[in-house]
Amino acid sequence: MAEPGEAVATTVYQRLRRHFGHRDWWPADDPFEIIVGAVLTQNTAWTNVEKALACLRDRQALSLEALLALPEAELAALIRSSGYYNIKAARLRALLAVMREDGGLAGWRKRETAALRRRLLAVKGVGEETADSILLYALERPVFVIDAYTRRIFTRLGLISGKESYHQLASWFEQQLRADLDLFQDFHAQIVVLGNSVCRPTPRCDRCPLAEECPQAEG
Ligand code: SF4
Structure with a gap:
């Protein structure tokens, strides 16, 4: 794992946010x-x-x-x-x-x-x-959600091995980010949209906002 002190997670978030805009997510009514x-x-x-x-x-x-x-x-x-x-x-x-x-x-x-x-x-x-x-x-508590998209994207970015435990990964993010509800909600939503539409099992790197920094970028 990259050292949390490098705050790389923040840089990734800022790039995603600039590209996709604020996601205003989870997709349910209440x-x-x-x-x-x-x-x-x-x-x-x-x-x-x-x-x-x-x-x-x-x-x-x-x-x-x-x-x-x-x-x-x-x-x-x-x-x-x-x-x-x-x-x-x-x-x-x-x-x-x-x-x-x-x-x-x-x-x-x-x-x-x-x-x-x-x-x-x-x-x-x-x-x-x-x-x-x-x-x-x-319940609007600032905890960082780790899912399969998180593992795939951050492994491809070379920032984690992908074999870390859930707790290790959540701590890695939480150490780099201020405990802010909107930030945590929106960052997970950004990861979902990237994992769902761009960094798919077969990645579409030509349309990825992280391609410049990604060692796995294709094309
Ligand atoms: S550049 Fe490609 S492999 Fe890297 S994060 Fe983007 S879609 Fe995934």
Whole structure:
């Protein structure tokens, strides 16, 4: 890993921000939808999640009590488009049961970030990326989300090996950046748009705003 003192992450962010503009992201309407979406988006594209959210909305099930009142088989059918729907229905119900036990969103808002993170991670099927996405976008805590795009892009840039643990990578970013909610939200969103549209498995380096600095740049 490049030394955090070099603050290379900040330079990468500034280049992405200049190119893509502020992303105003996560693509959901309210904190509850963000929490549901964070589970549904595991291992699938957001377009599939949108269809599932639309089905839940049509069924008027996009609230804590309404969603928990649905039989698991019906919930699974409604979120079918997001893939792994039986597993995700169980995960969603487990997470929302904990949320209700804790007093809903209001209860979670009162909890300190590290304690809430541990609480989320204790739910079966909630990994670090899902927990941190919920913390960053639904609960507005400045934690850095690491996903597959982050690993791919920063490995290709030669700044990490790609084999670091989630915690090592999150710390690497957090040491270089001021703990600012908008910065963390927007930086992750920039990484997603680059990973999704430019630095894909087959990269489109000719349209990449990082190409000048990238040792892997093609063409
Ligand atoms: S120049 Fe190519 S390999 Fe490097 S970050 Fe951009 S798209 Fe990825």
